[in-house]
Amino acid sequence: xxxxxxxxxxxxxxxxxxxxxFLLIAIVVLIPxxxxxxxxIRATETTQRSxxxxxxxxxxxxxxxxxxxxxxxxxxxxxxxxxxxHHAFLxxxxxxxxxxxxxxxxxxxxxxxxxxxxxNSVYGKDYVLLGFxxxxxxxxxxxxxxxxxxxxxxxQNTLVDSIPMxxxxxNLKDFDLVFSFSAGYPGTVEWxxxxxxxxxxxxxxxxxxxxxxxxxxYENAGQLRGVIAGMPGAAEYEALVGKRGLGTSxxxxxxxxxxxIVLFIIFGxxxxxxxxxxxQKKY
Amino acid sequence: xxxxxxxxxxxxxxxxxxxxxxxxxxxxxxxxxxxHLFVGVSAGYWASTFFWTxxxxxxxxxxxxxxxxxxxxxxxxxxxxxxxxxxFHSGIFPDGGIDKGHEMxxxxxxxxxxxVFMLFRLSRKLGWLARWSMxxxxxxxxxxxxxxxxxxxxxxxxxxxxxxxxDGWGTAINSILIIIGTLxxxxxxxxxxxxxxxxxKISRVGIWFLMISFGAAFGxxxxxxxxxxxxxxxxxxxxxxxxxxxATYWLLALIVIILGVQAFRERGRHxxxxx
Numbered sequence: 001x002x003x004x005x006x007x008x009x010x011x012x013x014x015x016x017x018x019x020x021x022f023l024l025i026a027i028v029v030l031i032p033x034x035x036x037x038x039x040x041i042r043a044t045e046t047t048q049r050s051x052x053x054x055x056x057x058x059x060x061x062x063x064x065x066x067x068x069x070x071x072x073x074x075x076x077x078x079x080x081x082x083x084x085x086h087h088a089f090l091x092x093x094x095x096x097x098x099x100x101x102x103x104x105x106x107x108x109x110x111x112x113x114x115x116x117x118x119x120n121s122v123y124g125k126d127y128v129l130l131g132f133x134x135x136x137x138x139x140x141x142x143x144x145x146x147x148x149x150x151x152x153x154x155x156q157n158t159l160v161d162s163i164p165m166x167x168x169x170x171n172l173k174d175f176d177l178v179f180s181f182s183a184g185y186p187g188t189v190e191w192x193x194x195x196x197x198x199x200x201x202x203x204x205x206x207x208x209x210x211x212x213x214x215x216x217x218y219e220n221a222g223q224l225r226g227v228i229a230g231m232p233g234a235a236e237y238e239a240l241v242g243k244r245g246l247g248t249s250x251x252x253x254x255x256x257x258x259x260x261i262v263l264f265i266i267f268g269x270x271x272x273x274x275x276x277x278x279x280q281k282k283y
Numbered sequence: 284x285x286x287x288x289x290x291x292x293x294x295x296x297x298x299x300x301x302x303x304x305x306x307x308x309x310x311x312x313x314x315x316x317x318x319h320l321f322v323g324v325s326a327g328y329w330a331s332t333f334f335w336t337x338x339x340x341x342x343x344x345x346x347x348x349x350x351x352x353x354x355x356x357x358x359x360x361x362x363x364x365x366x367x368x369x370x371f372h373s374g375i376f377p378d379g380g381i382d383k384g385h386e387m388x389x390x391x392x393x394x395x396x397x398x399v400f401m402l403f404r405l406s407r408k409l410g411w412l413a414r415w416s417m418x419x420x421x422x423x424x425x426x427x428x429x430x431x432x433x434x435x436x437x438x439x440x441x442x443x444x445x446x447x448x449x450d451g452w453g454t455a456i457n458s459i460l461i462i463i464g465t466l467x468x469x470x471x472x473x474x475x476x477x478x479x480x481x482x483x484k485i486s487r488v489g490i491w492f493l494m495i496s497f498g499a500a501f502g503x504x505x506x507x508x509x510x511x512x513x514x515x516x517x518x519x520x521x522x523x524x525x526x527x528x529x530a531t532y533w534l535l536a537l538i539v540i541i542l543g544v545q546a547f548r549e550r551g552r553h554x555x556x557x558x
Contacts, residue, residue: 075513
């Protein structure tokens with residue numbers, strides 16, 4: 001084939017309808033979901049540090065988990081929260097759950113109902129869901145100073161004073177670790193600014209991919225113990241806990257889709273430069 | 284065919300997912316319907332959740348907490364107002380006060396009044412009252428944010444950029460890169476001096492660091508979107524099974540057929556118009 005003809009074909013392919021690209025992405029995501037490839041998963045340092053922070057807790061220690069995500073980011077963050085719950089219940093850590101997002105409460109109920117029965121964990125003794133309170137950063141500040149003022153009842157309207165594991169819990173300093181599962185505002189940033197930094201309570205986080213760039217500087221500066229970054233982070237945490245979940249099974253599709261997108265970007269750039277070169281020759 | 288609430292929910296979820304995906308083909312009534320439904324349900328859900336998790340238990344619960352025994356004087360009059368409200372809705376204002384573990388605290392009348400002022404936004408004559416509430420909210424948020432950012436984003440980040448240089452080659456290279464990136468990035472955002480000469484060269488290095496950061500952000504954004512796509516596909520695969528009466532296949536076929544017919548009609552209309 002002569003060179004000009006080949007370049008013409010490339011340029012034509014570069015102008016392919018965007019719907020064809022959507023279709024190709026859909027196909028490459030769908031195939032590994034139906035027929036998994038089993039690509040290896042290796043924990044990154046940030047995920048390992050998050051795991052270590054939870055692993056360092058002893059049975060009976062208090063872990064505050066904050067759910068700041070909803071159905072729109074469930075595929076990324078829910079596997080993280082489930083993996084951390086596995087880890088916590090496995091070690092006998094007491095889990096306290098709060099929600100800064102209203103739909104976070106649904107996510108928390110879903111995760112707790114799925115994981116707690118596997119360890120015969122009892123509500124009120126091993127874990128408690130305090131629920132959602134509106135107010136964004138003001139809620140974090142409220143928990144940091146006086147949790148009892150903000151939460152007089154849990155999500156089922158049970159008086160907090162009557163819940164056995166709430167004994168001795170009055171503010172953020174009564175917790176051994178904060179774990180925020182965040183998809184945006186209010187979320188990890190607010191927990192760092194109004195919770196962890198002012199009180200000195202160690203904190204780690206699991207975030208949606210889109211938030212990772214914003215969060216990493218806090219981890220670098222030591223304000224966060226670790227970061228679980230998006231679905232790959234969830235898969236890594238699942239591998240560390242030894243519980244395969246949605247994060248792991250989505251990783252094949254994720255990797256293949258990335259490869260195809262990278263190829264599209266390279267191809268798009270090649271055709272762009274070819275076209276530019278040709279138009280420069282014309283004039 | 285048995286349709287339980289779970290199966291109906293699955294069909295509804297599949298329909299809405301496919302309706303949103305249909306936008307990738309082009310804007311259409313399925314997408315519009317799903318979009319409007321999402322906005323409406325979100326607004327309704329937020330309003331309801333805010334009311335039942337904050338206003339009812341933490342505001343009304345502090346103004347009219349449950350009291351045992353007899354009341355007299357001012358307190359009886361105060362609870363008379365409560366009983367009047369209770370006459371309209373006993374679910375919000377149950378008999379004898381709201382039992383959410385609070386003591387009576389009349390300072391909460393201030394946020395109550397400010398909240399009511401906010402509703403005056405709907406009135407042309409009294410709309411100005413809402414500005415008081417807005418001023419309070421803006422002032423509070425500004426104060427809170429200033430403190431948070433100053434402490435965690437400026438002071439702690441400056442402390443965090445004081446990195447060890449002589450702790451192995453890897454650490455040294457990383458630290459030098461972070462320091463160069465931070466300083467050149469700051470140079471770029473210094474607009475009081477023209478970006479020429481040495482200053483321009485340094486800020487140009489800053490641009491490179493910013494570009495790398497934007498590239499990483501783009502990569503993470505792609506990763507996030509693909510994860511969401513995987514999540515939806517999981518559900519579509521799950522709901523395509525026989526236990527859900529093959530919801531995905533039926534609804535996909537229905538939407539494709541309707542959009543196809545619509546496209547065919549539009550094409551016919553265009554041809555007639557151009558003729």
